[in-house]
Amino acid sequence: MILLNRHFYLSFLQMKKLMNRYLLLWLLLPLNVFGQGLLSPSAFLGYELGERFTRHHDVMAYFEHVAQVSDMVQLQQYGETYEHRPLVVALVSSADNLRNKEDIRTSNLHRTGLSSASISQDIPIIWLSYNVHGNESVSTEASMKTLYELVSPSNSKTKPWLENTLVIMDPCINPDGRDRYVNWYNQIAHTTPNINADDREHHEPWPRGRTNHYLFDLNRDWAWQSQQETQHRMTLYNAWFPQIHVDFHEQGVNSPYYFAPAAQPYHELITPWQRQFQDQVGKNHARYFDQAGWRYFTKEVFDLLYPSYGDTYPMFNGAIGMTYEQGGSGRAGLQIKTETSDTLSLKDRLAHHFTTGISTIEVTSENASQVLVEFEKFFRDNAANPKGQYKTFVVKGSNNQDKLRDLKNYLDLQLIKYGVTNSRKTYRGFDYQDNRQSSFTLEQNDLVISAYQPKSILTQVLFDPKPVLVDSLTYDITSWAIPYQYDLEAYALTERVPVSLNDPINEEEPAPGANRSAYAYVAPWKTINDARWLASLLKEGIKVRVAEEPFSINNQSYQAGTLVINKVDNEDNTNFEQLVNELALEHERSPMPIASGWVQVGDDLGSRSYQYIKPPKVALVSGDNISSLSFGECWHYFEQQLDYPITILDLEYFTKIDLTKYDVLVLPNGRYDFGEKTFSKIATWVKAGGRLILVQNAINVVAGKDGFAIKKDSVEKKVTSDYQSLYKDRQREAIKDFVPGAIFKVKMDTSHPLGYGFNDHYFSLKTGDLTFPYLDNDWNVGTVPNPTSLVSGFVGSDLLAKQSQALAFGVEDHGAGQVLYLVVNPLFRAFWYLGKLLMANAIFMVGQ
Numbered sequence: 001m002i003l004l005n006r007h008f009y010l011s012f013l014q015m016k017k018l019m020n021r022y023l024l025l026w027l028l029l030p031l032n033v034f035g036q037g038l039l040s041p042s043a044f045l046g047y048e049l050g051e052r053f054t055r056h057h058d059v060m061a062y063f064e065h066v067a068q069v070s071d072m073v074q075l076q077q078y079g080e081t082y083e084h085r086p087l088v089v090a091l092v093s094s095a096d097n098l099r100n101k102e103d104i105r106t107s108n109l110h111r112t113g114l115s116s117a118s119i120s121q122d123i124p125i126i127w128l129s130y131n132v133h134g135n136e137s138v139s140t141e142a143s144m145k146t147l148y149e150l151v152s153p154s155n156s157k158t159k160p161w162l163e164n165t166l167v168i169m170d171p172c173i174n175p176d177g178r179d180r181y182v183n184w185y186n187q188i189a190h191t192t193p194n195i196n197a198d199d200r201e202h203h204e205p206w207p208r209g210r211t212n213h214y215l216f217d218l219n220r221d222w223a224w225q226s227q228q229e230t231q232h233r234m235t236l237y238n239a240w241f242p243q244i245h246v247d248f249h250e251q252g253v254n255s256p257y258y259f260a261p262a263a264q265p266y267h268e269l270i271t272p273w274q275r276q277f278q279d280q281v282g283k284n285h286a287r288y289f290d291q292a293g294w295r296y297f298t299k300e301v302f303d304l305l306y307p308s309y310g311d312t313y314p315m316f317n318g319a320i321g322m323t324y325e326q327g328g329s330g331r332a333g334l335q336i337k338t339e340t341s342d343t344l345s346l347k348d349r350l351a352h353h354f355t356t357g358i359s360t361i362e363v364t365s366e367n368a369s370q371v372l373v374e375f376e377k378f379f380r381d382n383a384a385n386p387k388g389q390y391k392t393f394v395v396k397g398s399n400n401q402d403k404l405r406d407l408k409n410y411l412d413l414q415l416i417k418y419g420v421t422n423s424r425k426t427y428r429g430f431d432y433q434d435n436r437q438s439s440f441t442l443e444q445n446d447l448v449i450s451a452y453q454p455k456s457i458l459t460q461v462l463f464d465p466k467p468v469l470v471d472s473l474t475y476d477i478t479s480w481a482i483p484y485q486y487d488l489e490a491y492a493l494t495e496r497v498p499v500s501l502n503d504p505i506n507e508e509e510p511a512p513g514a515n516r517s518a519y520a521y522v523a524p525w526k527t528i529n530d531a532r533w534l535a536s537l538l539k540e541g542i543k544v545r546v547a548e549e550p551f552s553i554n555n556q557s558y559q560a561g562t563l564v565i566n567k568v569d570n571e572d573n574t575n576f577e578q579l580v581n582e583l584a585l586e587h588e589r590s591p592m593p594i595a596s597g598w599v600q601v602g603d604d605l606g607s608r609s610y611q612y613i614k615p616p617k618v619a620l621v622s623g624d625n626i627s628s629l630s631f632g633e634c635w636h637y638f639e640q641q642l643d644y645p646i647t648i649l650d651l652e653y654f655t656k657i658d659l660t661k662y663d664v665l666v667l668p669n670g671r672y673d674f675g676e677k678t679f680s681k682i683a684t685w686v687k688a689g690g691r692l693i694l695v696q697n698a699i700n701v702v703a704g705k706d707g708f709a710i711k712k713d714s715v716e717k718k719v720t721s722d723y724q725s726l727y728k729d730r731q732r733e734a735i736k737d738f739v740p741g742a743i744f745k746v747k748m749d750t751s752h753p754l755g756y757g758f759n760d761h762y763f764s765l766k767t768g769d770l771t772f773p774y775l776d777n778d779w780n781v782g783t784v785p786n787p788t789s790l791v792s793g794f795v796g797s798d799l800l801a802k803q804s805q806a807l808a809f810g811v812e813d814h815g816a817g818q819v820l821y822l823v824v825n826p827l828f829r830a831f832w833y834l835g836k837l838l839m840a841n842a843i844f845m846v847g848q
Contacts (some may be wrong), residue, residue: 038069039150040142041144049141050347052334053182056175058086060106061169062144063090071095072151072162078173079232082213085175087232092150093166097123104166105240111376112241112318113454124371126364127168127242127319128357129310132219132249133317134177135209135330138346139248142353144170144610149358158358161365165539168242171227175211178381181209181330193334195343197253204330207628214640215632216830219247220306220476222313223462224831225413226636238415244364244377245319248308248353250329254339255691256295256323257352259285262311264471266304269457270315273374277320277367284363287816288355305469306476306830307461309622316458318378320371324356324378365386379454386451388460390492392499395483397445402666403486404447406833408791410482411449416459417501418449429491430465432483435745435791440491448499465492466792473731477741477767479793484743484763518567518593520605522553522578525561525757528641528833531840534563534588538615543569545610546756546845551602553594561845562755564610611848616663616691618644623651626670630695633827634668641836644843654678664843669696669825683707687815691847694771695822702819709775709812710821735796741767742793746782746808746824753845754781754820757837762810763791764824765832769799771825772807782809782824809838811846818847 023622033061042048044062048619054062067073072095079087104123109115130139147169172178181204189201196202207215212229223229233475251258260278282298289296314321328336328349335345364371395407411418424443431438442448450458461467465481483490484627524530525546537544547562570576584591597605618638622631638646649657655678659665665682674682679701686692694701702708746762748755762782772779784806795803810821820842826835 009371018811027619031381038148039065040152048347049145050334050345050350053137053185053346054141054144055182055186056140056172056179059140059144059171060086060088063147066090066147066151067477070151072098073147074098074101076236078236079229081174081176082228083176085179087173087175087229088171088390089145089236090169090171091166091168092147092162093123094162094616097162097166101166108241108243109239110799111372112379114241121371122369123164123166124244124368124375125166125168125240125242125363126244126246126361127170127237127240128246128248128360128573129170129173130248131171131178131327132173132247132310133210133217134174134179134212135181135204136248136250136326136328137178137181137209137330138326138328138349139251139345139353140172140178141226142248142350143169143250145350145354146357147171149354150361156828158361161361164368165361165365167361168240170233170843173233174218175214177209177211179209184209185333193816195335195337197331197336201333202331202336206624206626207622207631208330210330211628211632214636215628216636217629219249219310220308220829221306222310223546224416226830231413234413239316242314242319243371244360245310245314245321246357246360247321247323248357249323249325250332251325251327252329253327253331253344255325255327256297256445257289257327257356258297258300258323259356260280260311260322260324261298262323263300263303265469267307267312267316267461268306268468268470269460271378273378274315274320277371277374278322280367281320281322281360281363285356285359288359289352292355294352301475303471303475305467305474305478307458307480309476316461317455318375318457322360324353326352335707378457383454385454386460388457388464389452389494390430390460390463390465391451391495392429392493392497393449393451393459393463393483394427394440394442394493394497395447395449395492396440396489397443397447399488399490400526401839402529403833404486406527406529407482407486407488408447414455414462416449416455416462417453418447419499419501420444420446421497421499423498427493427495427497429493432465432488432490432492442497448497450497450501452496453501463492469794472735472794472796474740474794477765477793479709479741479743479765479791481527481743481792484765484791487759487761487763500524511606517595518577519596520567520594521564521565521591522558522594523563523589523591524558525563526837528756528836528840529587530563530589530757531837531844532642533583533589534613534840534844535642536583536587537565537580538613539644540583541573542576542579542583544613545569546613546753546848548609548611548753549602552600554592556592557601559753559757561753561841563591564605566597566605569612572600599745603696613844613848614663616665616843617651617657617661618646618664619657619662620646620666621654621668622648623654625672626651626668627697630669630825630827633825633830634695635668636830637827637836637839641830642840642843655681659690662690664691664693666693667695667698667701670698672698672701674701679705683814686817686819689816689847691820691842692814693816693820693822693842694826696768696825699770699772699823708814708819709778710807710810710819713770713772736798737769738796739766739769739799740794741765742795743791744789744803744808745791746784746789749779749781751777752781752811753848754779754809754838754841756841756845758834762808762834762838765828766795766824767828769796769824770823771799771802772810772821774805774807775810775812775821778810778812780807780810782807784808820846 106117311321
């Protein structure tokens with residue numbers, strides 16, 4: 001009882017102390033409302049920055065406080081996350097500049113050539129992006145200190161900078177990921193931080209806080225804009241077009257601070273000025289770091305090639321884009337012991353990020369006029385005389401209309417102009433389909449994208465068929481061209497083609513209404529849009545069949561994979577025609593009403609070759625040792641792209657699940673350690689009719705196992721007895737078996753359900769060294785015949801040599817079920833357009 005009373009007394013004292021702190025804040029808040037006092041972050045929050053992690057809503061509260069009491073700050077909410085947290089930026093500048101912010105914005109747009117507004121303001125824009133990776137959480141803490149020091153009346157140094165710059169601060173790009181990390185850490189942290197790296201506060205659990213709600217890396221999404229947060233942010237970004245953009249990050253605990261200039265490889269279209277100013281900024285940072293005795297490095301690791309980073313994407317849009325990396329990340333917690341037995345604290349990390357942020361504003365202010373001149377020159381010069389090899393990109397109007405429509409929507413997001421030409425003329429250019437120079441005829445309905453436009457550089461980068469790689473030690477994928485993503489007949493020309501920009505392009509008529517006298521409806525199966533429509537039909541109880549063989553009806557040919565909706569199959573559905581009509585209109589589909597089941601060529605519609613598509617019950621596995629990125633790609637695909645229900649099964653309780661309740665089981669990329677009993681359970685389920693989809697390394701669950709056709713990964717380290725590599729060359733030796741991301745032309749069996757809707761090939765983005773040989777007696781649906789199948793991008797020499805009779809996609813019939821081997825991830829970062837149809841085939845078509 002005495003012990004209990006003592007604990008109660010101590011708790012009472014702690015509660016009293018806490019209440020006194022909040023009482024003080026309550027007494028001060030009325031002063032703030034009436035504009036009589038600016039609080040520092042520590043005074044507002046009740047603790048010193050760096051003593052603890054601040055939850056997102058408290059960060060927002062502090063930014064709101066500063067905006068209320070200072071005429072140098074205005075807040076703007078530009079969207080919200082998937083978990084409904086606000087996305088907010090702060091505009092920070094002098095009071096006069098903020099009163100003229102619209103003139104500053106429109107003047108800046110005029111410099112890009114995207115607006116006809118006149119230039120009335122000469123104020124460069126600096127955009128500071130914090131916490132894109134949620135568990136790299138120190139930067140948001142630094143944002144509060146940066147905001148305070150910029151507007152604090154006691155800081156006379158910063159005020160002149162804000163007279164000739166406007167700073168846009170995004171304190172947290174990824175609030176969902178940040179709060180996932182911060183809430184976890186605050187729950188398990190010791191009263192006094194434990195610096196021992198073995199402690200649990202330094203071992204963040206799966207899926208960790210780096211990513212957003214759907215576990216996407218938002219720092220790889222700038223160009224593709226697959227995620228809600230990115231879409232909202234890019235709408236605002238394209239309204240301002242900053243001259244400077246900084247992306248604050250963290251890296252390994254033992255790493256010194258990194259700031260620009262960046263490492264090679266640079267994309268060849270990055271301008272000398274952009275590289276020069278990175279040097280200038282870096283030297284200014286170095287001055288402060290030298291004074292403080294802080295370690296740092298430049299020109300290593302972080303390159304400027306892949307176009308979808310927070311440094312490269314701004315670069316390709318005229319800005320000086322820079323990544324700043326502080327040692328720490330989710331491993332560091334509040335304090336951690338480093339390899340040199342020093343203690344790295346959150347306060348240390350905060351000080352470093354604060355310093356580079358302030359230094360960036362300082363050096364931009366000192367060079368404000370030149371920054372504006374060079375920014376305008378970037379757009380003017382490239383629009384008048386594009387620097388890249390290719391000046392025009394032509395996408396044939398004969399391509400699938402869904403693909404063309406989705407491509408144009410994507411170009412609109414990027415503010416890339418396109419149009420048509422009135423002439424019919426023969427040109428010669430690089431043929432994306434055949435990977436060589438070819439002649440073609442330009443016709444009136446072809447889509448023409450000219451490099452002679454404001455978004456010249458971004459256009460050239462996104463359509464670049466073979467990015468120049470001056471150094472193979474690169475940080476990310478090395479090829480990404482849009483025509484390969486969509487599998488388009490397209491050409492890159494070295495000459496200029498006259499074009500009427502953004503002229504309307506003829507498209508197919510909208511979907512016809514349902515016909516009550518129709519015997520059936522048939523619809524092609526070509527893109528994710530068809531899959532989304534099928535998913536909606538199945539959810540509404542409409543029974544659908546799929547054609548296993550090509551056929552012709554009403555003088556029109558249809559390929560294997562065509563959807564057939566028979567009226568007789570749906571005679572119990574009194575709203576059949578209405579549902580088909582409504583869903584067709586909603587999804588912009590054009591199902592063809594057929595008056596008879598009699599087919600001109602092929603099997604009649606009543607034949608067994610039209611298989612009923614049983615609505616699959618799908619389960620997706622999550623948990624430790626599974627790639628959170630791969631899991632997130634699958635989760636996002638089902639919920640946001642396909643709009644089809646799934647059940648997520650965690651490995652923690654997977655052994656207790658009755659698999660017979662599900663038709664499809666998806667195992668994302670990962671390392672699985674199923675015991676013999678669980679493995680036998682899965683194998684029995686497959687034999688009974690289950691469909692097991694294995695993505696990348698999940699294939700190793702069955703590879704080499706008795707009863708399964710797939711052999712183990714065939715990649716082995718090359719050993720050459722007569723050659724001894726030098727220690728200094730160890731990194732380059734290692735990449736001989738490495739592929740960061742390269743495009744192969746995969747041969748497809750389009751007669752197999754996994755190949756429905758494709759041409760005779762599939763442009764795959766290979767992002768790992770996983771290599772399997774052909775299946776001996778099963779279905780090699782997607783294959784890499786030989787190393788010449790490489791289209792674009794870097795592949796290590798030893799790994800490339802092994803790409804002979806290599807499997808990309810395979811299906812094994814296993815009893816009454818199937819095992820699908822997806823050696824190449826079709827859903828990579830949600831931007832590889834072709835892969836979305838392939839996954840739909842795996843879900844809906846295989847095994848029917």
